[in-house]
């Protein structure tokens with residue numbers, strides 16, 4: 001495997017790691033939410049891949065929809 005390929009892969013896996021850590025931070029921030037906060041849209045603070053940011057979350061029983069208000073990344077955690 002060439003060095004170039006290794007850097008290519010390293011960049012990929014580091015990006016996945018950063019995103020996984022950020023998603024875990026969002027999950028951690030939602031550990032203590034009340035039952036009535038499920039299926040409602042609200043904001044939390046969490047360390048996203050872009051740094052500390054306000055993150056919109058919409059927790060569902062099966063997963064959490066989120067959007068970072070700093071960088072605009074949105075996605076689903078869990079499911």
Ligand SMILES: [Zn+2]
Nearest residue numbers: 048050068071
């Ligand atoms: Zn962000």
